[in-house]
Amino acid sequence: MIIKKGVAASIGIAIGKAHIIKEDNILIKQKEIPKEKIKAEVKRFKDALDKTKKDLDKLKKKILTVLGRQHAKLIDVHHLILKDPLITKEVTKLIVEKGVNAEFALSRVLDKTGADFEKIEDEFFYERKHDLFDVGKKIILNLVRKEITTLDKLKEDVIVVAHNLYPSDTLHIRESHKVLGFCMDLGNKTSHTAIFAQSIGIPAVVGLSDISHQINQGDNLIIDGEQGVVIISPTEEVVKKYKEEKGRLCEEESYFQRLKGVPAVTRDGHKVTLMANIDSSSDMKDLKDLKTDGVGLFRTESLYMNRKSPPDIKEQKAAYLSVAKTVSKKTIIIRTADIGGDKVADLGIKGVKDEENPFMGLRGIRLFIKHPDMLRTQLKAIYRANVENNIKIMIPMVSSLSEIQFVKEVCSVVKNELASEGFIVENDPPLGIMVETPAAALTVDAFLNEIDFVSIGTNDLVQYVLAVDRMNPYVSELYDPYHPAVLRLINVVIQAAQKKGKHVSVCGEMASDPLAMTILIGLGVNSLSVPMKLYLRVKHKICSVSFEKISSMAQSVLGMGKSEEVKEAVLEALK
């Protein structure tokens, strides 16, 4: 039994068998090949060589046109390596004589040759081993590609183990309904995979640094999304303990069910508007069932994902209308698409590829200003969907006033266009911004002259205030929502909004953190918006605290210098 501590990304307990998602650093396992299948295994290897040869030909053509003949010669060397008896003969010999799988045989030969190269003292020749590994990797990829069981084809329930999960993987996880939970090397509490896990309610532990190398396919695993722990090959005793704990969580969950429809009011009668975060794939039945105070954040970017062109007005309108109708009399805040450079290229629009630092790059409103047609389409769809007069529009990634003025201009253009099409916008949706850049936070008073409400997106705000890339495992532990700088800046926003009599909400991770949210409410935030799966849990927390106590605590933490002190003060106030 091995216990690994990571970051708790999504609560819950999963017990099951590991399913490893292979990546560039492919885990190669030795497999015994039965005698009657050896011929087929050799053929599989030869096919992979053929495929690699074709890949190299294609690559050479590309290099010839882009870089010229001199560079294409490198590919000739690769072709020769591919034909090298070390690869063609030695690997085949290993497969036949030892009865092992092709990947394993190949990696053995590569390792051995690599080790021979290591002995060379002449750096020039020593460096040649990279060519060998480069070709070797190409062959291995062609071998495993055919073997990979994609997540959408899973036959039994599994726990997914990966170095990192990509949006396409999470899509498959959602569709497969076979993934009990997941753990991965990278990531932290606010990375997209964690948010994804929370939204579909499966336990997840991330930021485990090298777990994908420690777990083998089919290993028994326990994922404890509360403690942020992964247990590899647990003892029976531990499994039993966790099964009991899982039962207890289920009971707690059924207790929370009783809070549906009950207002979120503190013990001493302070009302908090508690809304839900959703995206276009959220289950409308679940949303209706929760009886929320509305939707505080409708992430529309999922409408734009995994497709070749942006969604048209009709499709967008249908998506917004179905949410607006589901929450009916309650508010729904639609955030215009917060998409970044690389995704846009997929959409067939000229964007920026491979930005050095996409979080500081062309995303959110910055992108829409460059492509106003996309903004116009989305606004048109929103206006047309506002039949219940319950929609508000929120603009992401705003950092200067001119951006919001631009949006307002586009709004009036769009309204005129709609009018000429015979559609009069009777219900003009309130306009707000997502406060996620320090610039917007510090000048929020100026913004509030132009807009109707603000919502603080703490995930990004924290990373911009602290200059910490939350995806970067080397610094992610510095990502700290309790940092006094963060809390003071949030207070600046709340104070400014209160002075102007405007609504301020929080829709980031902090809003559902059982400790941090008490500071937010204490500082005077009007509403919180949280993932649906955590909705009742947060409501339970709100109902159990005293507003008087947490507001005096909130004032006191503003004067503190260290996040440890802040946390202590919060715990003390909640006693």
Add this chain to the structure above:
Amino acid sequence: MKITIKIQNTLGIHARPAGMIANTASEFECDVKIIKDSLEINAKSIMGIMMLAAGFGSEIEVVTNGKDEKEASVAINSLFEKKFDEE
């Protein structure tokens, strides 16, 4: 048969000459081995040849064994004599 060759091209047997040797050796049926110091490799293997790390001025032995061993030996020797068309 066995011949001894002194490497004359300034860059030594880097990737391109190694490729030429492997290509030429592969045209013949006989076994072709190259020995440098105590290391013996298959000359039909480009990786093997590069592993020799044979730089300018070093000495190697080319050993051919099989029915077309003479032709193979001559062909390979001429590659070295022409300094792999480099100079």
